[in-house]
Structures are given as C-alpha cells and as structure tokens.
Amino acid sequence: MTATGLSALWSHWRRNPLQLFTLVAGLALATALWSGVQAVNAEARASYDAAAATLGEGQYDQLLPAVGSDIAQETFIALRRAGWLVGPVVEGQIGPAGTQVRLVGIDPLTAPGGLGPVGGGSMDLPQFLSEQPVFANAATAAKLEGLIDAPLVIEPTIAPDTAITDIFVAQRLLGAQGRLNRLILAPEQPVGRPALENIAPDLTRRAAQGGSDVGRLTDSFHLNLTAFGLLSFAVGIFIVHGAIGLAFEQRRAMVRTLRALGMPLRRLIVLMASELLVLALIGGVLGVSLGYIVAATLLPDVAATLKGLYGAQVSGALQLRPAWWLSGLAISVLGTAIAATGALISVARMPLLASAQPRAWATYRARVRQIQMAVSVALLATALILVLVGEGLVMGFGLLACLLIGAALALPLVLDGMLWLASVRARSVVAQWFWADTRQQLPGLSLALMALLLAMAANVGVSTMVSSFRLTFTGFLDQRLASEIYVSAQSVQQARALEAFAAPLTSEVLPLLSVEATLAGLPAELYGARIGATYRDNWGLLAAAPNVWDSVAAGDALLVNEQLARRAGLWVGDDLRIGPQTVLPIAGVFGDYGNPIGQAIVSEPLFSTLHPQVTALRFGLRTDDAEALRNALTDDFGLPAGNITDQAQIKAFSLAVFERTFTVTAALNVLTLSVAGFAIFMSLLTLAGMRLPQLAPAWALGMTRRRLGQLELMRAVVLAVLTTACALPLGLALAWVLLAVVNVEAFGWRLPMYVFPRDYAVLGLFALAAALLAAAWPARRLARTPPADLLKVFANER
C-alpha cells in the first residue's frame, strides 16, 4: 500500500516537472544563500579561534602596560623572581605593507601549557630551542620566504598571516630587543606571592575571556551577514511555500480519491511528509553546493572587510566543514517543514467528502485570511512596541523580523484593497473584467509578490543605509583628514627637528598624540590635539556645549567620540575621569565612523602633562601648496618619501576599505532580488496553465488571444508597480531601523539617514523589467493557446 500510495504521489511531480523544478529550485536557492553566508561566518570564526588558540588570547589572564604598549624585560624578570608564573609575549608586524605578517614571540619554557605549537604540537622543546624555527601556515610561510633568516616550519593550525617563534628570535627580527608587549599568567599561581602593585605598578591585569577579542568585535558584522542570510532564506521559503501550496491544491482531488479508495489518512500524511523530506534533502544538497560557490566568491571580500575594519585575519580559502553542510541540509528540511505544515494540516483536517469541494476550501481560505490579517497586525504592533521600549542588538533584529514579516503578510490584503478601489472606478467592461480577474489571481501570486516585497524592501533599506553611510563617511573623512600632508619621524629627535623645520612652511603643524587607556571602564584611546583653526573650522560635532573649542583648548574640558558616549551612557556636561587626579566635563561629542573603540580628545598641553613620556612621531601639516612642501621635506630636510603620505592617498585607502565592507551586502542584495524575480516567473508560469477556465469565457465573448496575452503582461506590471509602491516605505522603515537602532546597538554610533529618490526610481524600473521578463513567456504561451484547448473548457466530456 505504501509503495502504491507513493507512486501516485510521485506521479504528480512526474506529470508536473515545472512545479517540481520550482520547489527544488526554491529550496536550493534559499539554502544556497543561507548556507553561503554560514560558510563565510564559519570560516571567519574558525580563523578567530585559530588565532585565539595560537596566541592564548582569551584563555588566560594577561598583564598589560597601563600606558603605551611596551613592558621592560626587567619587569618580567622581577615578576618571575617574586614567584609570579608569567610568560612573556612580544609581537609586531613584519614584511612589506599589504603583505605584512604578525610575528609573535613566546617563551616556551614559561608559557602556559597548550600555548603555541611547541610541546603538544609538531616539535618538542629541545628541538625548538636548538633550531629556533618560525612556525606559520603554508600561505604565511610563503610570504616570509626570503624575508627572515630563521628556518620556517609549516604548521597548518596557526592563524592566517601569523607566525610564531621563540621570543629572542622575534625580538631580533622585530628590532625589539629587551621589549615585551604582554605577559600571560598561568592559571595556577603560588600562594603568598607579593602583590602586583608592589612589583610592577605600571601593569594592569586583564581577566580571561570566553571568546577572543576579535571574535567579540566582529560578532556584529557576522550577525548582519546572518540576518541577510535569513532574509534571503525567507524569500526562498516563500517560493517553496508557493510551490507546495500549489501542488497540494492540485492534488486535492487525488487525496480525496486515495482516501476514498482506502488509503488511511495517517499513512497518507506520513507519505506526503516523507515525499517532502526527500525533496527537501535533494534541494538541500543542491543548495549547499550552490552555497559553497557563493561563499567561495564572497569570502575574499569578507576577509578584506574584516581585515580593513577590525584587523582580523581571516583565511581567504574555504573549507568544507561538516557543521556547515549539515546545518545547510537542516535548514532546508526546516524550511520545507515551515512551508508545508499549513498544507499538511489542512489536508489532515478537511473532512474526506469536503476535501475536494471548492466551497470548503474557500471557507478555509477565508479563515486563513483572517488569521493572516490578525498575525500581521500583531507583528506590526510588536514592532512598534520594540521601537518604543526595546533595547539590545537581539531586539533590533527582532524588530526587523516583526516589521518585515508583518508587512509581507499584510501585502495581499493591501493589494486586494487597491485592486478593489481600481475595479469600482473602472468604466469599460474590459477594465472591469481586468481588475476583477486580477483580484482573483492575487491568492495564487501573493507569495511571489511577498517575496518581491521583501527583496525590494531589503534592497531599498540596505542601499539607503550604504548610501547614507557613504555620504556621512565622506564628510567624516574631510573632517578628520583635513591636513594636506602627513609625515612620520623615525625617532624623537627627528620628530622635534621635523616639527621645527615644518613650522615656518605651513599654516599649522598638528601632532598626532595618543595612548591606549581605559575610560569609563571601557578600552579606549586618549588623544592630545593642538586646537587651532583646523579643528575649529573642520570638525562638526554631534552635540556640543557653548565655546566648546575654547574650553577644550584651555584644558577645562574634553571631547569624546559617539561610541564612548553611548556605551558609557555619557553626554555633553557629564564628567569623565582620564587620569588618577584628572576629571573633566565633556564639552562635545564627535562622530567617529568605522572606529570600533571609544576615544577622548584633550588639549595637547594637558595630554603632555598626563603622559609626559609620549612624544608625537607623526604630524599632520596644513599648507596651500602640498607639492612644494613635499619637495622641501624630501630635498631640504631629507625625509624619506616613504614617511610622507598625502591626504588623497589616505582618503582613497579609507574609502576603499569602506567600499569593500559593503561588497558582500551588495552581492546578497542582487542575489535576493534575483530569487524574488525567479519566484514571480515560476508563479506566473505555473498559474498560466490554470488560467484557461477563467480566460476561455472572455475569449469566447470576443476578446482575441493576443489581447488576452497583452492583458496578462499588463497584470504583471500593475502588480509589480503596486508591490514597489508598498516596498518603498517598508524599505525606508528598514533603513531607519538599521541606521538608528541596529547600528547603534551593534557598533555604538548612529548614522544620519538620507533618501535617494533616483536610486529608488532605478530599482523600481529594475523590478518592472523583472516583472515584464517574468510575465513575457507565460503571456506569449497564452496568446498562442490553440483554440481547441480553449474550447475544451466548455466541453462536458473532456
């Protein structure tokens, strides 16, 4: 009985290959976009974990310098003699710009167990000490080839662009003899050892963390990617839902017959669910394969983005990880289950004799429509409540989900209202028929239109966010990179000479002074600024007290960036401690886009008082003739050309980093819109085969097949236009949520929102073109339907 039932169910797909293709393709596309994004995330996370495992980050407590980045080797020796079990680490960049490698030096004798590849790794301790090799993965080793004189050993588990070696080798290669960057604390420390303050008062202890710093920092980025993956998946699932709904609708009569002939309902439901499971797995396998291609294409851009934004090293190559492809298959099955549950329940609940009666289904549909309306209103109301009272990143994404799903569910009802309005205003009989017929088509097309709505709203929302970001970022670069020339000195002496040389040739010399600090309990940077015309004229502030620059210049107040202000809950007028004895009021808050950590700015004299050991080695120079100044610096002062950077170069580099940040989202945007276009095409194509009973009477009453085809085309355009009209406000709402809610929660800054009507018009034209293309083939098929097929509609004996 099972085999017979299955053969009957499968025969439907054999006779309707287009429907089968829609279902499997929808599943494959949905799974591909989801698993592609997941593959990128998994690869990035694996890279972070490799970095954490290699360097011990996050696993152990660490001692760091309270100010600056260096620890004297004597401090380490003093701590060891006092009984502290600490291991020294030195690190720095090596190699030419663009292909630099992070070289980390550790001491295997004192490093806590499990740190680095020594001992438990590929080499034992005596060998390591005698050969003093440098460990790196194959790609990194290739970069170091010829660059260093130490032997290279390939160790695949080491993070990308990172090399590990003995501390003395690293100090020699980095030119950092006698200097350390941090000390790693063994988990077990002797009882009764002297307090840290007594031996090394300049060091602070940082507690072990659950995950790596980089992983934490980039979580928001991956969350954004995941949200896009989910959105794309949702668009795909709309296709699947449509295909399954249509298949079940067409098989209602078969279901009734099967039950009437003695197939038990339970067995039938199990068979239908099994059939869908098989299809889900086929779609899932195809989707995971496609996802691999998507991920392999996107990964280099993601790696570049993460490196540019956060300095995180991510491998540009993709590996097949079981957790990833298994989750791809699981999401395919889950998506099918979501899409099919309603259809299966409706089959299970319909009385045997009513299951094929249109009236019963019409009643059922009316109820579904009411439920859909109620869910839509509830979701939109939840979104409103979240806007008013919600907090946190998860809330931000919850808000997005409520808004998008609520709006998608409302779409068919809104469109129905619009079409009803058009039908009551129609004068000619053809127009009346057209609008009434379009309303009748709405249920069959609504899922595809919902997919289009989501894809277009995502497109409008994300393009608004990116363009707003671009506009703000360009203005921000003009503000922050006001100096025409940036120079760096190689020593303190040279810096002083350089400043004296440049002063008479420039309108302003702006030293770049900074130290790492903990402000309001958060990791941050403290800058010292020479307040002059450049700051007063170029820096726009998000919020400021009266006479802000005068009070900062006088050392009576400070500025903070938006990230620090929002994270610490501070604003203009609040006090901030920047030194043991120094607490200043905040006079202004400045935008600091792209910076992941907090920042405060005080006047140069105050900075020098607080940190007398810090001397500026880099300067911004203001001039009207950048070329002449550059020549003077190289020819007269003798500064190497490599120590001079002009503003245009830095801006170009910064903009390039920024552009790459959004390459991934732009690619996902295009893919999502393509999936929606596919959904419309398949829906129209499928519906075209069921249209004859509705179109035959119009044909019989005198409308030509050509005219009917034209009207079909027009119908697609009308529906696309109406959906676009709904997608625009939804997209703008999405952009607002991304800029004003998600961005603030994820990155700590809020971006001003701009609108770009021209971009939206272009997107609308694309949507129309997609709808026209999608409708062209079905309309052409309809226009060429043989009269004999139309006549069959009227025949009693078919």
Next chain:
Amino acid sequence: MLLHVKHLKKSYSGAEGSVPVLRGIDMEVAAGETLALTGESGSGKSTLLHLIGGLDTADSGLIELDGQDITAMDDTQRAAVRRTRIGIIFQQFNLIPSLDIAANIAFQARLAGTYDVGSTDDLAKALGLATHLRKYPEQLSGGQQQRVAIARALAARPQLILADEPTGNLDESTAADVMSQMLALVAQTGAALIMVTHSPRLAGQMGRHLHLRQGLLA
C-alpha cells in the same frame, strides 16, 4: 446477508440549525444483488451511499457489512474496509490524473494487495480499454474515463460496489453502453451493487429498486 442497515440517521448543520438528511433507514442487500436507489435531489441517496462506503459517519444506527459494524470503526479501519471490500464508482470518475490508465485500473487492487495482472488485463479488454492503457485520463472521453473507474473498482474484487450516478455525466447512448458493461461484469464477479440514479430506465435494469423521499425509504 451481505449488508444490513438499521435505523440509520444522519443530519447536517446548516444556517438554520441541524437539517436531517436520513431519518431512520432500514435496508438489507444480499451478496450478488443489484439495487437501485432513486429519489429527488436532497432526498439523501448520496449520503446513504457515503455512509455505507465509510466515507462519512452516521449520527446513529447500524451498518453491518458481512457481519462487521462499520459505524463502530475508526477512520483507519473504515479505510481498510473501503480498500479491500468495497469498490466505489463516482459520477466525476475521480481518476488520478498523473497516472496512466493501466496504473489507474490497477490502483485500488494494489492498495488492497489483491493485484492480479491477468484479471486487470481482462477487465481492460472487456471494457474496450486495451488500446488506451498508456494514455492519461485527460486524453480519454468521459465514457472511457468512467469505464476506467469501473475497471478500477472491479479489479480490487470487492464484495460490494457503490456507484453514485455513474452515468450522470455521459450522453444517453454512451450511458447505456457503460451500464450494460458494468452490470455484466458485476454479475461475473458476484459482487453486490448499489447504484444511485435519477433515471427510472437505468433503475429498471437493476434487480431491486428503493426510492428515498425526505430521508426515508418510500
């Protein structure tokens, strides 16, 4: 006695409350007997057929098929009875459109586990379907489709055949052909046949004739 129906009642809920359709039916059908059920629209003849076939459930009363009470069975048990002991012929044919004619004829027999390729071929030949076995239902005329439905019902070798206006969608000449073929084949199998019809002429071809009026046997 193959079928025994006692005090059978059924009502449907409508806009004006409960509407009784069957108000106490008592009837018996012997093995091999042919019975016509006639009556005006809404008299309850199709409802009676559906209850006997286990497609619907009664409010009260008893339906015994070969000694087994159908009204006491759950959905799965009723499905088993339909599969193995009853053949149903619908007015709308209800063939499976995605299966070819051969598969449609064999379908119920395969569900019931009584499929026999020889007897299925014989049925196809007897009903003039031998040259259409690889076609699909949409490629056949109404009369041919109803012959397929008859062959499907008979191929499972049921004890009881229920036919709900089997010629209602056919022209008079085709209806007569289909009817005579059906009766001849039913007679060969020894199954009992209950047929709902509006046609007094077709009812006259059956062994016995019951008339329903307002939910009661007249």
